[in-house]
Structures are given as structure tokens and as C-alpha cells.
Amino acid sequence: MKKSNIFWLFAFASFAFTILVIASLAFLFWQQLPPTDRALVVRLARQYIGYIFSAAVFLLAGLGFGLDWLFRLYILPLDKLAEETRLIHSVNPSHRIHLEGSRDIVRLVDIINEAADQYETLNNRLNSEIQRARAEADEEKNILAAVMAELPEGVLICNTEGQILLYNKRARRYLIGEIGSLESSDVSPGRFIGLGRSVFGVIDKHLIVHALDEIARKLKCEDTDIASYFVTMGADNRLLRVEAAPLLDHHRRFTGFILIFHDITLQMESGSQLNALLRSLGRGTRASLASIRAAIEAIIEYPKMDSGQLQKFEEIIHGETINIGRIIDEATSTHFGSLRSYWPLTQMNARDMLAATAKKAAETLNLEIQTEDVGEDLWLKVDSYAIISALTYVQKRLAQETGSRRLAYKMIREGRFVCFDITWEGKPIKPDTLRNWEDQVVTVNSQSLSSTLKEIIEQHAAEIWSHAYKDSRKAYLRLLLPVAESAENGRIRNLTILPKSRPEFFDFDLFSQPGQRPELDHRLLSELAYTVFDTETTGLNPQGGDEILSIGAVRIVNNRILHEECFDQLIDPRRQIPEESIRIHGILPEMVSGQPPIEKTLPSFHRFTEDTILVAHNAAFDMRMLQLKENLSGVQFSNPVLDTMLLSAAVQPGQKNHDMEGIAARLGISIVGRHTALGDALVTAEIFLKLVPLLEKQGITTLRQARTASRKTYYARLKY
Amino acid sequence: MGNKILIVDDEPSIIVPLQFLMEQNGYETMVAFSGEEAMETITSNPPDLILLDIMLPIIDGFEVCQRVRERPEWNHIRIIMITAMGSEANIAKGLALGADAYIAKPFSNAAVVEKVKELLQQKDEKK
Numbered sequence: 001m002k003k004s005n006i007f008w009l010f011a012f013a014s015f016a017f018t019i020l021v022i023a024s025l026a027f028l029f030w031q032q033l034p035p036t037d038r039a040l041v042v043r044l045a046r047q048y049i050g051y052i053f054s055a056a057v058f059l060l061a062g063l064g065f066g067l068d069w070l071f072r073l074y075i076l077p078l079d080k081l082a083e084e085t086r087l088i089h090s091v092n093p094s095h096r097i098h099l100e101g102s103r104d105i106v107r108l109v110d111i112i113n114e115a116a117d118q119y120e121t122l123n124n125r126l127n128s129e130i131q132r133a134r135a136e137a138d139e140e141k142n143i144l145a146a147v148m149a150e151l152p153e154g155v156l157i158c159n160t161e162g163q164i165l166l167y168n169k170r171a172r173r174y175l176i177g178e179i180g181s182l183e184s185s186d187v188s189p190g191r192f193i194g195l196g197r198s199v200f201g202v203i204d205k206h207l208i209v210h211a212l213d214e215i216a217r218k219l220k221c222e223d224t225d226i227a228s229y230f231v232t233m234g235a236d237n238r239l240l241r242v243e244a245a246p247l248l249d250h251h252r253r254f255t256g257f258i259l260i261f262h263d264i265t266l267q268m269e270s271g272s273q274l275n276a277l278l279r280s281l282g283r284g285t286r287a288s289l290a291s292i293r294a295a296i297e298a299i300i301e302y303p304k305m306d307s308g309q310l311q312k313f314e315e316i317i318h319g320e321t322i323n324i325g326r327i328i329d330e331a332t333s334t335h336f337g338s339l340r341s342y343w344p345l346t347q348m349n350a351r352d353m354l355a356a357t358a359k360k361a362a363e364t365l366n367l368e369i370q371t372e373d374v375g376e377d378l379w380l381k382v383d384s385y386a387i388i389s390a391l392t393y394v395q396k397r398l399a400q401e402t403g404s405r406r407l408a409y410k411m412i413r414e415g416r417f418v419c420f421d422i423t424w425e426g427k428p429i430k431p432d433t434l435r436n437w438e439d440q441v442v443t444v445n446s447q448s449l450s451s452t453l454k455e456i457i458e459q460h461a462a463e464i465w466s467h468a469y470k471d472s473r474k475a476y477l478r479l480l481l482p483v484a485e486s487a488e489n490g491r492i493r494n495l496t497i498l499p500k501s502r503p504e505f506f507d508f509d510l511f512s513q514p515g516q517r518p519e520l521d522h523r524l525l526s527e528l529a530y531t532v533f534d535t536e537t538t539g540l541n542p543q544g545g546d547e548i549l550s551i552g553a554v555r556i557v558n559n560r561i562l563h564e565e566c567f568d569q570l571i572d573p574r575r576q577i578p579e580e581s582i583r584i585h586g587i588l589p590e591m592v593s594g595q596p597p598i599e600k601t602l603p604s605f606h607r608f609t610e611d612t613i614l615v616a617h618n619a620a621f622d623m624r625m626l627q628l629k630e631n632l633s634g635v636q637f638s639n640p641v642l643d644t645m646l647l648s649a650a651v652q653p654g655q656k657n658h659d660m661e662g663i664a665a666r667l668g669i670s671i672v673g674r675h676t677a678l679g680d681a682l683v684t685a686e687i688f689l690k691l692v693p694l695l696e697k698q699g700i701t702t703l704r705q706a707r708t709a710s711r712k713t714y715y716a717r718l719k720y
Numbered sequence: 721m722g723n724k725i726l727i728v729d730d731e732p733s734i735i736v737p738l739q740f741l742m743e744q745n746g747y748e749t750m751v752a753f754s755g756e757e758a759m760e761t762i763t764s765n766p767p768d769l770i771l772l773d774i775m776l777p778i779i780d781g782f783e784v785c786q787r788v789r790e791r792p793e794w795n796h797i798r799i800i801m802i803t804a805m806g807s808e809a810n811i812a813k814g815l816a817l818g819a820d821a822y823i824a825k826p827f828s829n830a831a832v833v834e835k836v837k838e839l840l841q842q843k844d845e846k847k
Contacts, residue, residue: 321826324826325826328826414812415808415812416808417808417809417812431779431782431783431786431787432779432783435783461807461809462809463809463810463812463813465782465786465813465816465817467786467816467817467818468790478816480809480812480813480816482809
């Protein structure tokens with residue numbers, strides 16, 4: 001019950017009791033009096049009724065004021081004091097209490113704040129010790145994580161149930177494309193990969209079962225190669241070759257399996273391109289060659305044929321040679337690009353390449369390098385280590401050959417190429433000298449690459465030559481590199497102005513969600529997996545036609561926010577975005593144009609939230625927005641729902657402010673990215689994780705208890 | 721007297737028709753089957769134009785072109801690169817090293833004759 005209600009109940013009871021005592025005393029007194037005295041009392045009472053009434057009113061008013069004073073200065077502050085003290089020692093040691101109350105209460109607050117200062121200092125010291133110890137432990141873990149992340153293969157480790165225990169970025173990219181991107185999920189709609197999720201959501205169960213059976217057989221036969229191999233389709237039409245290997249414990253018992261993914265798309269593509277080229281060349285040229293051969297053999301065999309016949313044969317030969325030329329032209333122009341030997345190249349800014357080459361030449365060769373700014377934003381596709389090493393090697397030879405220690409770099413664009421010129425005062429390098437350099441293995445500082453200069457140049461579809469500048473004493477060595485497509489621009493968000501929080505919505509009944517399951521109800525809050533989400537919308541009226549503009553979500557598994565597993569999707573609302581809402585979320589019409597509509601996004605988001613509890617701040621609003629799209633999208637969000645606003649009200653009933661900023665400030669959470677769906681979802685997730693221990697302190701440990709506590713809160717009883 | 725044209729290619733089957741074609745158009749022809757042979761011919765009897773294949777053994781067409789352009793007294797020699805390689809980087813390299821034009825194999829006889837005439841005419845105008 002609310003504290004003020006308790007007060008008024010208490011006040012009423014006090015008044016009633018006082019009146020009852022006075023009335024009882026008056027009755028007993030009345031019974032003792034003889035009839036003459038009773039008449040006197042009645043007469044006196046009638047005569048002085050005004051005084052008696054006033055005395056009664058003053059007595060009751062005095063009692064009321066006394067109680068109110070006691071309540072405001074002692075009872076209410078004590079209650080808040082208890083809440084805020086719990087806040088200090090449980091989640092936010094830097095929180096300090098500011099209360100108005102009696103002198104005794106203020107003194108108590110000062111003492112608690114002083115104790116909090118000491119507690120915070122102690123806590124900080126303890127935390128820094130823990131941090132230090134954890135950092136040391138994390139270092140080794142990070143090395144492993146970095147190695148995993150940078151592995152050229154995708155790696156995914158599962159337990160015997162097929163639950164994912166570990167995966168690296170490349171596995172995620174291979175299997176689902178970019179996280180939260182619906183472009184990739186067009187191919188594999190709504191496939192998600194994440195810790196604790198089932199691997200069968202991304203790879204056909206039969207394939208894995210088959211592989212595990214094969215592994216079991218090999219283990220039984222004590223085969224030396226215990227891996228099993230299969231091919232599957234990944235995201236974006238990738239063809240993946242998967243190597244499955246078992247994980248055994250020290251008793252050689254099967255405890256899980258590891259899947260290693262190799263992308264063989266390009267390999268397969270170039271193979272099939274080569275087949276296609278050979279087929280088209282064979283088919284086209286055979287016919288023409290047959291005609292030419294027949295005509296020529298006829299001419300040789302019958303040298304005396306008449307001139308008319310000879311002319312016909314000549315026309316055939318001429319026509320067919322043109323035809324063969326055309327076939328070769330067509331075949332090479334279609335297949336040439338894909339038949340070039342594949343070498344993994346990455347995009348690099350020309351300016352960066354210039355700077356990196358200059359730095360390396362200065363450091364390793366002690367050369368004096370002058371660079372001229374590129375002037376424009378140029379991108380190259382290079383194997384940066386190989387190409388910079390090659391350029392360093394070339395400069396080493398150049399310095400030896402010309403004796404020049406001062407070189408200048410110039411980079412200019414010429415059509416579809418970038419000319420990287422290394423210039424010096426003097427004569428150009430002779431072609432046979434350059435040819436000799438090209439045939440040598442690239443060696444810098446006695447470290448050799450496995451390729452010759454010529455091979456590196458061929459891998460980059462580049463050319464190299466040396467020449468003299470016209471009308472100048474300078475010569476140059478030019479590396480001609482193809483220009484890459486310009487780098488993709490990141491999404492641009494406009495300036496966001498923070499408004500007040502969205503009004504609380506309660507027209508969605510969070511507590512009667514169809515997905516409540518008894519087995520979940522009794523699980524501990526700290527054990528469950530959650531999807532914490534937020535939506536940005538065109539306005540605050542779900543029924544009035546406002547639409548979702550973006551959904552951001554992040555998962556919590558084992559009390560840890562999985563920052564790598566987030567859902568972040570802009571949505572085309574197919575309606576105008578009001579100016580006032582743009583000021584809040586900064587999402588402009590051009591940012592959502594071309595983005596998927598809600599009916600395409602929700603099925604994917606639905607898969608993302610599978611088997612998790614939904615958490616949102618002011619969840620009723622977001623759930624209402626999702627519920628209104630159930631028919632259109634064909635998916636229903638029936639997961640249990642928790643609301644951080646209601647949970648905060650449950651653990652801190654004395655606090656009036658339960659908006660996101662207020663809670664975050666109390667719990668010592670810094671807000672970043674407010675009013676982006678993903679940013680808000682992340683803040684909500686942090687709030688939720690700090691609320692869980694506070695709930696536990698109040699004996700709220702299970703999902704069911706959390707839902708009951710939410711329902712009881714003052715806010716939960718509001719409906720509008 | 722007609723202009724002198726040097727045809728450089730390691731494939732006789734292409735030299736024969738090219739030689740025939742040039743002679744039919746009134747040009748005096750010389751032939752070379754390698755880069756070295758081409759340099760010798762140019763030194764002893766500088767031509768007005770070279771039909772130069774890129775893919776030659778040892779000294780390739782790029783190098784021949786470059787060596788020619790290194791000598792100011794040979795500045796008047798027009799060079800047409802003829803190749804089956806045909807990549808854009810190749811063309812860019814050939815032109816940067818001083819070739820005047822570029823023709824890809826297979827070519828039409830008419831296109832070669834036209835290009836030769838055009839370059840020799842430009843040369844005559846410069847005189």
C-alpha cells in the first residue's frame with residue numbers, strides 16, 4: 001500500500017479511537033450522576049456548547065497535525081532512507097542521500113553519507129584490485145579471442161545438444177552475413193547466430209547429425225583423420241565447406257564438436273567459369289574451324305577450280321575467321337575478370353598506402369622521402385603487406401642502382417588506374433635491369449616474401465615500368481594499380497535533441513502474454529536469456545497510425561550483455577516522418593528509403609528473440625507497436641515480457657522518477673546513444689542487469705516473482 | 721619512295737600477311753622476329769613506322785618501344801603496338817612508354833592500314 005494511504009488510515013484510526021475513549025468516559029461519568037446533576041450537566045452543555053465543540057475540534061486538529069508532522073519528518077524519510085541506503089550498498093556506491101526531515105533524520109543521513117564515502121573508497125580500492133587481477137586473467141583470454149577473431153576460417157564450437165558455446169566473427173559472417181542486416185537475411189531469412197542459440201537454426205540438422213555419426217564411426221575404428229566434411233550454403237549464396245571435429249574430454253567422452261568453415265564460393269565460381277569458357281570456346285570455334293579447313297582443303301585439292309568457286313571459298317574463310325575472332329572476344333570479355341588468379345586483396349586508401357610506403361622506406365632503407373598529397377579520396381584493392389614490401393624492395397634496388405637517397409612520391413589518377421610514381425633526379429631504370437628485379441623474390445631487411453616482384457604485380461593486375469619525364473631531368477618508376485570502388489560510407493545520423501521521455505503506456509497487458517510457461521516462471525532471473533529491445537517510432541500514438549522506424553535489440557545471456565549479438569535495423573515506415581519526431585531520433589526520410597518494410601523486419605526480429613524473455617523500458621508501448629503489426633507480419637511476439645520501468649518502481653517505490661535517465665542516474669549508468677533504438681536497448685540492458693541484484697535483495701528471484709512484483713507496482717495499476 | 725615499315729613479331733603466320741598488306745599499300749617493308757633483331761634493324765636502317773608485337777622472347781615490345789624513345793634521333797619513328805594481351809593496364813603501359821597507337825589481335829586489315837596511314841600522315845605534316 002502507498003505510504004500516504006497508510007498515513008491516512010492510521011490518522012483515521014487514531015481519531016476514531018480518541019473519540020471512542022472520550023465517548024466511553026463520558027458514558028461512564030453519565031451513569032454515575034444523580035438525575036439533578038444530569039440536568040445540570042445538560043443545562044451547562046447546552047449553555048457552553050460552542051466552547052465544548054471548539055475544544056473537541058482543536059483537540060482533534062492538534063492530534064492530526066501532530067501525526068502529520070511525525071509522518072513527514074520521521075516515517076516517510078526513514079522509508080526513503082532505507083531504499084537509498086540499499087541502493088548505495090548494492091548497486092551504486094557513489095549515490096548520496098539528500099533528504100528533508102527532522103534534525104535526527106538529517107543527522108542520520110549525514111552519518112550514512114559519511115559511511116557511504118568510506119564504503120565507496122573501500123569499494124573502489126577493492127574493485128581496482130579485482131580489475132587488476134581480472135585484467136591479468138583476461139589478457140590470456142584476449143589473446144585467444146584475438147586469434148579466434150582473426151582466423152581466416154570461420155570457427156564455431158557447440159555442446160552435445162548443438163548449443164553454440166563459442167564462435168568467431170568469420171563464422172557469423174559466413175552463416176548469416178552482417179548482423180541485423182536484412183539484405184543478407186533475404187537469402188537466409190531471419191538466421192541468427194549467438195551464444196546459447198541452437199546451431200541447427202543456421203545449419204541443417206541432418207548434415208550435422210550425419211557428420212557426427214561419421215565421426216563416431218571413425219572414433220570407433222580409431223581412424224587417424226577423425227574429422228567429417230560436408231558442404232552447405234551460407235549467407236549471401238556463399239558455398240561453405242565445413243569440417244566437423246569432435247571435442248573429447250580426458251575420458252575420451254564426447255562433450256561437443258567444433259565446426260570449421262571455409263568459403264569455397266570463389267573457388268567453385270572460377271572452376272565453373274573456366275568450364276563455361278572452355279565450353280563456349282569449344283562450341284563456337286569448332287564449327288568455324290571446320291568450315292575454314294573444308295574450304296582450304298578444297299582449294300589445295302582442286303588447284304584448278306574456277307575463279308568464281310575460289311572466291312566463294314575465300315569468302316567462307318574470311319567470314320569464319322571474323323566469326324572466331326568474335327567468339328574469342330565475347331568469351332574473354334565475359335570471363336576474363338573471373339579467370340584472373342584470385343588473391344585476397346583488401347581495400348586501402350591511397351593516401352594511407354603512400355604514407356605507409358614512405359614510413360617503411362624511411363625506416364628500413366634510411367631514404368629521404370618527399371610525398372605529394374593525393375588530392376582526392378582514392379581507394380585501391382591491395383594486399384598491403386605484399387605491395388608495400390614490393391615497393392620497399394624496388395626502392396632498395398633503385399637506391400643501389402642510381403645512388404639516389406632522395407626520392408619523391410606522386411600519386412595521380414588516370415582513368416581507371418592510379419599511377420604511383422617514385423621519382424628521382426637522373427636517368428630511368430633500364431628495362432633489362434627492371435626485368436631482372438621483377439624476377440627476384442622480394443626481400444626487405446633479409447626477410448623474404450614467397451613471391452617475386454612480378455608475381456606480386458600480377459596478383460594486383462598491375463604494371464610497372466620506368467621512364468623519364470619529358471623536358472625534365474627527372475625519371476620515374478611507375479606502379480600502375482587499378483582503382484577500387486570507393487569505400488562505403490557509414491550511415492549518417494543527424495544531430496539529436498533529447499526530449500522528455502515518452503509517456504508511460506499501459507494499454508498493452510504485459511501480464512497476460514500467451515507465452516508464459518510454468519517452467520520458465522520458476523527459473524531464476526539470473527539464469528534466463530533475455531532480448532532487451534527498443535523501438536524508434538514516427539510518434540507516440542500506436543493506434544493513430546504511427547509506425548516503427550527502427551528496432552534495436554541486444555541479448556543478455558548468463559548475466560552478460562552480448563554486445564556482438566545485436567539487432568539494429570532501420571525500417572521504411574511508408575509514411576511521412578514528422579519533423580518533431582526527427583528532432584528526437586534523428587532518422588531522416590532518406591535514411592529509411594530502401595530499407596525493408598515492417599512486415600519483412602518483424603519475422604527476422606522474431607527469430608532473433610526466440611527462446612528469450614523480452615525486456616524493454618515502458619514495454620507496453622513497444623509491445624503495442626509490435627502487436628499492431630502481428631497480422632501484417634504474420635508473427636506474434638508471445639514471449640514473457642519484463643519492463644525495467646515497473647521493476648524499478650518495484651525495487652524503489654519511494655522514488656517518483658522511473659524514466660530511463662532517472663533510473664540510469666540512480667544506478668550509476670552513463671547514457672550513450674540515447675534515442676537510437678540500439679543505444680536505448682543497451683542502456684535498458686544495463687539498467688536491467690543492475691536491477692536484478694536489487695530484486696534479489698527483496699526476495700524477488702524468479703521470473704514469476706518479478707512479474708508479480710511488476711504487477712503490484714503503483715504504475716502497473718495505471719491504465720490509459 | 722614509300723615509307724619504311726618494320727614489322728616485328730615472332731609468328732611468321734602474322735608477318736606474312738602484314739608484309740603483303742603493307743607492300744600492297746605502297747610501303748617498303750622490313751621484318752624482325754625478335755626484340756634484338758628489331759633493335760639491330762632499327763639501328764642499321766631506321767624505319768618510319770614499327771608494327772610492334774608486345775609478346776616477344778627476351779626483349780619484349782615494351783622494351784623495344786622504350787629503347788627507341790630513349791634515342792632522340794629516332795623520335796620521328798611512329799610505333800603501333802600489336803598484341804593479343806589486351807588488358808587495360810597493358811595498353812596504359814604501352815602508351816606511357818611512347819607507343820603512338822594500339823591495335824588488338826585479331827584485327828581487320830583495313831583498320832591496320834588506316835592507322836598506319838594516319839600516323840605517317842601526321843608525321844609528314846610535322847615535318
